[in-house]
Amino acid sequence: MGKRFIGIDVGGTTMKLGVVDERGRLLHKAETPTPSDGQAGLSQMAFQARRIAGEAGISWEQVAGLGLGLPGFLDIPAGKIIRLTNLPWENMPVKDHLEAELNIPVAIDNDANVAALGEAWSGAGAGLQDLVCITLGTGVGGGVITGRRLVHGVSGLAGEIGHIRVEEDGALCGCGQRGCVETVSSATGMVRLVKEAVAEGRKSQLEVQVREGTISARDIFEAADKEDPVALTVIDRATDALAKVMSILSVVLNPAAFIIGGGVSRAKERLFSPLRRAYARHTLAHAAAGVRILPAELGNDAGLIGAAGLTAKWETLG
Amino acid sequence: MGKRFIGIDVGGTTMKLGVVDERGRLLHKAETPTPSDGQAGLSQMAFQARRIAGEAGISWEQVAGLGLGLPGFLDIPAGKIIRLTNLPWENMPVKDHLEAELNIPVAIDNDANVAALGEAWSGAGAGLQDLVCITLGTGVGGGVITGRRLVHGVSGLAGEIGHIRVEEDGALCGCGQRGCVETVSSATGMVRLVKEAVAEGRKSQLEVQVREGTISARDIFEAADKEDPVALTVIDRATDALAKVMSILSVVLNPAAFIIGGGVSRAKERLFSPLRRAYARHTLAHAAAGVRILPAELGNDAGLIGAAGLTAKWETLG
Known part of the structure; x- marks a missing residue:
């Protein structure tokens, strides 16, 4: 046995x-x-x-x-x-x-x-030596694996990739910095961006959910299916910011794959296809070559x- | 034996x-x-x-x-x-x-x-489990060590930290991207910044070396000792850009130390003190806590x- x-x-x-x-x-x-x-x-x-x-x-x-x-x-x-x-x-x-x-x-x-x-x-990274897992939920979490070993760092803080800054004068993050990727690419961040756009008077089907306080990342992806301009802009900004972080991780760690999980990843190709395009645009060709961007499998x-x-x-x- | x-x-x-x-x-x-x-x-x-x-x-x-x-x-x-x-x-x-x-x-x-x-x-990192070595010379090179093992990545490109982008519309880098830290914090990058400042008519003791084509990173640090304003600005920009990269590496890898080598590191405290200040400014307090920034020892x-x-x-x- x-x-x-x-x-x-x-x-x-x-x-x-x-x-x-x-x-x-x-x-x-x-x-x-x-x-x-x-x-x-x-x-x-x-x-x-x-x-x-x-x-x-x-x-x-x-x-x-x-x-x-x-x-x-x-x-x-x-x-x-x-x-x-x-x-x-x-x-x-x-x-x-x-x-x-x-x-x-x-x-x-x-x-x-x-x-x-x-x-x-035993999930999406099975068999790979080097990978980065990114969880898109309330925040943006990460786990770094090199040579099949988890990277902890000296005080266990390695993988806190949600606090890589991507916008110089961005929104205030829970960590005290401004413009962390978490402020733009998490579910919370995307909802904030929609609320701001609506408050600025931009037309969107999401106005109802914003007013009723029920808006979620899922609503944003559904609105994008119907070509809602605010939803499309927010998804572009969220995937662009995340892709910038992934381009940095590619030159630092050169992983074989990025595995994306968390609630936002349930949007599947509506998240993954703009993310793959943005990653290709932001990443050095030789560092991006062969790198896979995969949905997490184990939920x-x-x-x-x-x-x-x-x-x-x-x-x-x- | x-x-x-x-x-x-x-x-x-x-x-x-x-x-x-x-x-x-x-x-x-x-x-x-x-x-x-x-x-x-x-x-x-x-x-x-x-x-x-x-x-x-x-x-x-x-x-x-x-x-x-x-x-x-x-x-x-x-x-x-x-x-x-x-x-x-x-x-x-x-x-x-x-x-x-x-x-x-x-x-x-x-x-x-x-x-x-x-x-x-057996150098500056002896006994440490997790560290990042940065070489400031013609370019900006890097080597990442986690759990005392070198990180290679899937195709051996890990540690290419010189190509982390720090300036949105920065100078063109040899890699084809714009604004890589290498364009600002390498010896070559610092020399370029001095030449640009002089070409723009800014007053500097370095005008002679620029005109004669002999200018080096060493000259820049020596001029900074005499409070040359161009030299001081260029060193601030170089250390600020490098510190931003180190702040990113701190949340991704959480190393115990950064070890800085290469020709530019011979400037010693004239490099290390502005670098430490900029690192403290740019890095999340809990990720910066206890992190050492050390000169390479083995030359x-x-x-x-x-x-x-x-x-x-x-x-x-x-």
Whole structure:
């Protein structure tokens, strides 16, 4: 029997668990509410890990490791939570605690990194050595993989590509800088640009959704299908800004592929075709040659699969 | 007796050879003209490698590997020269040839990468896991190291940071793009900016050198010491552009240090103090925290030491 790995993708309200095999294939998954208390969270993770192994019909001896994807500020090598983004878990040595409790190797990493690792292991990047995963959602997140290894950097901040500045006097970003790609190419950024255009009196079918406060990235892509001029302009600007960032990443990292996930990527070709055109326009020909721009394949499972991969040493496998 | 490694830094006119120990310390070095004929080059490298081992007083059995730093377009994993920049060596399987001839492992890499590896092994970056080396000379070159490993990318182009664009309508770069950091922060770029300022009628002590065609980056830094306004403006612009690139690299890679080498770096604090100020201004505080900006330490020996390191697997040592 092959080894099995358990991944837990810890979110602010629910934790998603999965059991995967040595090739990163998801065999079984489950979901459970995240306790807001840290100690209860530890007990719950240990309990649920054993439980999902049982549900998947495997013995605990077959489980070769457990990985956690966590949103927030971590000491990754030590396996400690410093503090999390949407949960009051603080200063918790999760690795030590769960290893003692479960008797298997435990590793942790941040949510953007485990999602990238999932796609690299058994998603759109399977088989590739060098890739960059970009998540377009509320923000613009990233995960960088070189030689099949995740790049963390000295304090675990590598891959924060949403904060590359693309517009000199752009909008104020949550990080305090102006004109970060996140202010233009995230769902939030695109919605902001539509609102601004409407406020400036530009004609758009999106006026209703703006007025009612329901406007989403999805509405913008749908309006673009109907040739709405504001929607088209905003999509052009979002893809152009993202392509500039990708052109920079191409000369720095020379990845084989960019894998684009997150809510905005559900627009499929309505996002990908302007993005590919803009990338070709902005990137040195020899750095762009052969580079693929691919949709993420694992959706919401990327995080738990990648988390499971943290202890799998799959990068050294064939 | 410890293992020894030989490095050869192949230049257009001379090849530099060195013998280093397992910690990357240079024990002995030599220099010899580079034959323009490729076959003669191969013979010469094999002959000189044996010869320098003899000169260093070590037996051939102690030599655990040979590495070459080559300027040009290579197939690094296969150890083949495709074509070189300043030499008519083409389509040469150097690794296979030299391994058969010398009976030791041989590896090749490009000159910017081996210089970065040298600094990472036993230079300014010794002991650091993650760093970016930047060479400011005729152009702006780079080498990226993450987790003590050199990042190559899918076609060996990683680290070409000189072609990150920093000025929207900047000067035309050799690569065909406009406004690459190389057009502003290299020695060539700084000289160009001084010439343009003088041509526009701005007062400068550098007018003489511009007229006589002798102006160099060194002259610019010397004029800045005397508060020459053109020199000060050009240095500000060069360091500001480079700092912008470093701020991007900080969110993408989160290195522990930037190591700056090349001719321009000989200006020492006249370069480093405005560069550090500009970096602090342009970089997200949490990404800049603790990041060091250091002068390269190995000078012209970085390439041969790093080349020697290609087969040393030092990244797995303590």
